[in-house]
Amino acid sequence: MKTVEEINQRIKDGDAVVVTAAEMTRLVKENGLKETAKEVDVVTTGTFGAMCSSGAFLNFGHSDPPIKMSRTYLNGVEAYSGIAAVDAYLGATQPNRNPDVGLEHGGAHVIEDLIRGDEMELVAEAYGTDCYPLTEIKTQISLDSVNQAIMVNPRNCYQNYAAATNSTDETLYTYMGTLLPKMGNVSYSSAGELSPLLNDPYFQTIGNGTRIFLCGAEGYVIGEGTQYATDVERKNGVPVSTAGTLMLKGDMKDMDPDYVRGATMPKYGPTLYVGAGIPIPILNEELASRTAISDEEIACQIIDYGIPRRSRPMVMETNYHELKKGVIELDGVEVPTSPLSSQKKAIKIAEELKNWIDQGEFFLTQPIKKLPTKGRTVKPLEIQRPSILVKDLKSEVLILARPTDDISEVARKMVQNSINHLPVVDENNKLLGIVTSWDIANAVAHGKRKLTDVMTKKVIIAREEEPVDVIARRIDKNKISGLPIIDKDNTVKGMVTAEDISRLMGGD
Amino acid sequence: MKAWLNFSPSIVNKTIISDLIKNFDIHFNILRADITPKGGKMLIEMGGNQSEEAIKFLEKEGIQLTPIKKVVKKDEDKCIDCGACMSLCPVKAICPADDWTVDVDDKLCIGCGFCTFSCPTRAIKVTE
Numbered sequence: 001m002k003t004v005e006e007i008n009q010r011i012k013d014g015d016a017v018v019v020t021a022a023e024m025t026r027l028v029k030e031n032g033l034k035e036t037a038k039e040v041d042v043v044t045t046g047t048f049g050a051m052c053s054s055g056a057f058l059n060f061g062h063s064d065p066p067i068k069m070s071r072t073y074l075n076g077v078e079a080y081s082g083i084a085a086v087d088a089y090l091g092a093t094q095p096n097r098n099p100d101v102g103l104e105h106g107g108a109h110v111i112e113d114l115i116r117g118d119e120m121e122l123v124a125e126a127y128g129t130d131c132y133p134l135t136e137i138k139t140q141i142s143l144d145s146v147n148q149a150i151m152v153n154p155r156n157c158y159q160n161y162a163a164a165t166n167s168t169d170e171t172l173y174t175y176m177g178t179l180l181p182k183m184g185n186v187s188y189s190s191a192g193e194l195s196p197l198l199n200d201p202y203f204q205t206i207g208n209g210t211r212i213f214l215c216g217a218e219g220y221v222i223g224e225g226t227q228y229a230t231d232v233e234r235k236n237g238v239p240v241s242t243a244g245t246l247m248l249k250g251d252m253k254d255m256d257p258d259y260v261r262g263a264t265m266p267k268y269g270p271t272l273y274v275g276a277g278i279p280i281p282i283l284n285e286e287l288a289s290r291t292a293i294s295d296e297e298i299a300c301q302i303i304d305y306g307i308p309r310r311s312r313p314m315v316m317e318t319n320y321h322e323l324k325k326g327v328i329e330l331d332g333v334e335v336p337t338s339p340l341s342s343q344k345k346a347i348k349i350a351e352e353l354k355n356w357i358d359q360g361e362f363f364l365t366q367p368i369k370k371l372p373t374k375g376r377t378v379k380p381l382e383i384q385r386p387s388i389l390v391k392d393l394k395s396e397v398l399i400l401a402r403p404t405d406d407i408s409e410v411a412r413k414m415v416q417n418s419i420n421h422l423p424v425v426d427e428n429n430k431l432l433g434i435v436t437s438w439d440i441a442n443a444v445a446h447g448k449r450k451l452t453d454v455m456t457k458k459v460i461i462a463r464e465e466e467p468v469d470v471i472a473r474r475i476d477k478n479k480i481s482g483l484p485i486i487d488k489d490n491t492v493k494g495m496v497t498a499e500d501i502s503r504l505m506g507g508d
Numbered sequence: 509m510k511a512w513l514n515f516s517p518s519i520v521n522k523t524i525i526s527d528l529i530k531n532f533d534i535h536f537n538i539l540r541a542d543i544t545p546k547g548g549k550m551l552i553e554m555g556g557n558q559s560e561e562a563i564k565f566l567e568k569e570g571i572q573l574t575p576i577k578k579v580v581k582k583d584e585d586k587c588i589d590c591g592a593c594m595s596l597c598p599v600k601a602i603c604p605a606d607d608w609t610v611d612v613d614d615k616l617c618i619g620c621g622f623c624t625f626s627c628p629t630r631a632i633k634v635t636e
């Protein structure tokens with residue numbers, strides 16, 4: 001029906017009709033598809049979310065005498081510099097090397113500071129060569145002083161992304177934010193109907209070379225993003241979970257700090273909030289109907305992050321209309337939701353891009369090459385050491401205590417078997433608590449006689465089906481030295497201690 | 509509640525605090541104290557069934573009581589309206605406006621600090 005050239009001519013003449021993806025949804029509902037497809041030339045999309053897979057190429061220029069930098073640090077954050085002599089790539093998730101700063105000010109924050117125009121310290125180390133004799137540099141740089149500062153993000157704009165909840169009894173700190181115990185909240189990250197790749201789900205217009213809005217500057221799609229997948233389940237044409245991604249590029253010297261932000265997911269690490277907006281030319285009725293998709297029509301799976309495995313179980317499937325209400329019903333309970341990506345900024349970006357086009361400052365492009373639409377799946381990484389499960393640990397003779405046992409009796413059992421932990425169980429070997437040698441010493445010191453007075457009742461456990469690596473992390477996180485192994489029925493099957501695990505990990 | 513107790517020089521010798529703890533069903537914690545013969549201040553935290561009666565007793569004994577309230581404040585320049593804090597607030601003090609601006613109602617806030625710790629841009633703070 002229309003061509004990109006025709007639309008660009010109308011932009012030039014100031015006649016193009018540009019609407020945001022949210023407005024498009026309403027227009028098609030009100031005026032029908034046929035009419036709207038004829039009327040509207042461009043639909044603008046927007047998203048402002050935490051996109052870990054982001055970073056920047058920097059070229060610092062040559063010093064006198066020159067240096068071939070092999071390690072570089074910007075305000076304490078290491079940038080990869082195994083590229084030529086004075087180039088580096090600063091990744092968004094890189095923590096600060098200063099342990100006091102750590103995750104609080106990492107690569108993402110440095111990228112934001114650069115875009116803000118801040119001066120910062122560059123430290124470089126080198127091994128020295130005949131042509132690059134200098135081995136050390138400490139100086140100040142800024143966005144103005146570097147030759148290039150080019151943002152290149154390997155994976156942005158996920159087409160859809162599962163929402164997260166947590167079924168365990170402890171709070172989890174994840175890249176999906178803080179997840180409260182017992183499914184206390186749900187966080188989702190997609191902008192839904194405003195999100196770029198949900199408005200062109202089959203990549204009919206977005207492809208290699210597409211000109212876009214990136215952090216307030218003109219940017220480009222430079223290809224498929226990493227972890228790009230095509231062969232996924234769809235509903236109403238759009239993937240129900242992760243699928244397409246984009247690799248994006250833009251000049252940081254033109255960016256606006258309003259549309260980019262360094263952030264830290266608590267106890268997870270730095271990440272970059274990237275503002276991206278993509279214009280979609282309405283060339284035909286099909287594209288009009290794709291861009292008219294509403295939050296209600298976009299499915300989203302809620303996944304349990306309490307299971308730290310590659311494929312986490314789905315709790316339920318919902319849609320963005322429900323998620324954006326702020327509460328959602330999970331197993332009959334109302335649970336609050338958090339968007340995680342800024343819906344407000346997503347709207348602002350779509351509006352800003354619309355404005356650029358209205359003003360005749362931004363023209364649409366045809367992809368130089370289309371993105372793949374089939375045959376792509378995300379392959380897992382198989383690891384050499386297959387993950388050992390708790391039940392594979394060879395368990396020693398199981399020694400248990402009863403709640404009625406006398407303290408001195410328990411102390412003797414521990415000494416005799418040279419163990420430090422003793423699970424306390426009922427007559428069916430179901431777990432009631434745990435005592436450690438420290439608890440016993442404490443009991444003796446305070447003249448306590450009954451085991452139930454000194455045992456810990458809230459026990460951190462290991463399940464038979466869990467990988468040992470997960471248990472190692474749990475031991476570490478809770479600063480404990482051992483935990484009981486439990487089967488499905490809460491029966492104690494054995495004990496696993498920090499020593500068992502370090503023997504196992506160091507052993508092979 | 510948390511409050512500052514102001515002691516005038518005339519009452520520093522009286523056993524007001526121990527009387528208070530003996531006679532009222534309250535739990536009581538001294539967070540800071542700076543009292544000399546010239547008078548002084550004490551920061552306390554107090555709760556329990558008879559808190560109101562306890563406050564009346566303190567005032568009767570001549571202690572000036574200044575409660576402090578925790579307020580939650582959002583730095584609008586830092587906040588990106590991501591809403592990560594919304595689902596963490598136990599009293600629903602954080603809600604989105606129609607345009608998805610994330611608004612905090614400090615009248616509802618109980619100062620638990622969940623939002624503070626979980627804000628990715630460290631934009632929201634609880635102060636006294």
Ligand code: SF4
Pocket residue numbers: 582586587588589590591592593594610626627628629630631632
């Ligand atoms: S989590 Fe922080 S940045 Fe996000 S909306 Fe709340 S205060 Fe703003």
Ligand code: SF4
Pocket residue numbers: 580596597598599600601602612616617618619620621622623624634
């Ligand atoms: S401090 Fe607690 S109660 Fe107050 S706004 Fe934050 S989460 Fe809500």
